[in-house]
Amino acid sequence: MSLERLKGLEQSALMPTYKRLPVEFVRGEGALLWDDEGREYLDLLAGIAVDNAGHCHPDVVTAVTDQVSKLIHVSNLFYTEPGMDLADRLSRSSLGGLVFLCNSGAEANEAAIKLARRHKPGGGFVVLQGAFHGRTMGALSATPQAEKQDPFAPLLPGFAAVCADPAALTAAVTDQTAAVLIEPIQGEGGVQIVPDDVLIAAREACDRHGALLIFDEVQTGAGRTGTLWAYQQTPVVPDAMTVAKGIGAGFPVGALITAAGCSTSLVAGDHGSTFAGGPVTAAAALASLGVVSTENLLAQVVRLGAKLMAGLAELPGVESVRGRGLMIGADITGDAPAVVLAALQQEALVINATGPSTLRFVPPLVITEQEIDDALERLSRLPLA
């Protein structure tokens, strides 16, 4: 009954920007979700790579409830402790430079685009084909996908998209390039790992031409790949990176983080955000980072990721599997969106498709070995072929 009411409200009140699956979730714990009728689901999507610390982790719940009863918002015109601590923690745990806090992945990339323009006024951008950097106009300009871009033309000029090839990248970066923006593993693009030689070529080209190398770690960050940040498993260090999704445990938190050696910063009057670094969202992010930074959890992400990948590779209908840690993509011979619906309805398993034949698995990082076994068993009963 309740789901029918929500479908009605969706039709009468919401712009139809999302295609929802027919389920209403009302509770979550760890890697489990429950719907309005009490049915239990195993979650291998984590709110699209967001609930890294698991649903309603007690540390996050305590931090948020403590903070919300003391102070919710005063703005960036004043000092509050959680936001400052969050900037410090993000910087120390990654590139060591200055941080701009915001509320989402797209916003973090907007800040990165402005940083690059501060770095080289009027400069252009190089991005990879298949990239996804967000839906706002700047981030969309960096997302070279015709069906997403074309209805909203004209976009920001100056964005060149190249294939993930060292020679193509080297040729595309010039003295007029302000930044190269790369997801070290393309998430929405189907979990495509950008090869090391492409990242090295990008680093060298940026150094040669005085451009910034910026990693978009919105999806790969916060422990997702088995290190706190994905760049830590690559042979290069970027000049800046953008993060969001998993750092906030479901609260809207994003950030642009620069490297200690980065000479460029956004300065007073350049940029801002009313909500950014607010005490409640920052408290959530601090608690969430506390959970996903532990060595034990990161080691478990690597181990269980390998187990899930190996198990997937053995299922009939699975053509190829790729990924790092608990960010996994699988190409199947069957119809991926149909499998997603069957998984939900028949097996109470929450998964996701990034394309007609690609399934994506980004479970909460706190998922247990038993739950991975259980997920593989449920997947084996689905029409993957």
Ligand SMILES: Cc1ncc(COP(=O)(O)O)c(C=O)c1O
């Ligand atoms: C790599 C990457 N960058 C940016 C974004 C945009 O993040 P948000 O939806 O928080 O704006 C996403 C979202 O999927 C993403 O995967």
